[in-house]
Amino acid sequence: MDLNTKIFLKINGLVGKNRWLDAFGRAGAEWVIIAMAGWYLVSVMVGSPTLEKLYFNLTVLPVGWIFAWLLDLGIALLVRENRPQVEMPEIKQIFKPMMSWKSFPSDHSMTAFLFFFMALFFGLPFMAGLFILALWVVWGRIYCGVHYPLDALAGFLTALVTGLLAYYLNLIFLL
Helix, strand or coil, X not given: CCHHHHHHHHHHCCCCCCHHHHHHHHHHHHHHHHHHHHHHHHHHHHHCCCHHHHHHHHHHHHHHHHHHHHHHHHHHHHHCCXXXXXXXXXXXXXXXXXXXXCCCCCHHHHHHHHHHHHHHHCCCCCHHHHHHHHHHHHHHHXXXXXXXXXXXXXXXXXXXXXXXXXXXXXXXXXX
């Protein structure tokens, strides 16, 4: 058994032992990302010194997300990794994901870290909180049995690449 699966089973093995931990994991896996969107929006409103910067910060995230999602989809079509419940039906699951064919990379992890990287690279306030929430999302997705740790790492990397690309395009075209 590889290290990725061992780590997954160690984290997922906690499911069902504590109802508060189960609720915490499910919140991270499903709902924290919505709070991150609100947090990002407030950060943009507070941290944009000019109207031009405000419009940029409001448009860079959705455009970046579409790019990162397409990148994730392309990688997923190449790799074709099933979700853990397909490979190991005996695992504990808190909820059933909509799709079973796509596990790698994790779109939730990509989205969570994209919020953080956009806030970081464009100097928005309160970015440390976004990082903590992104870690909660990643942990929740693994805990709930819908992603392996490497799926989350790949989502992190696609968010990083997208954030850096947005940052350098901003430097080239807007300054």
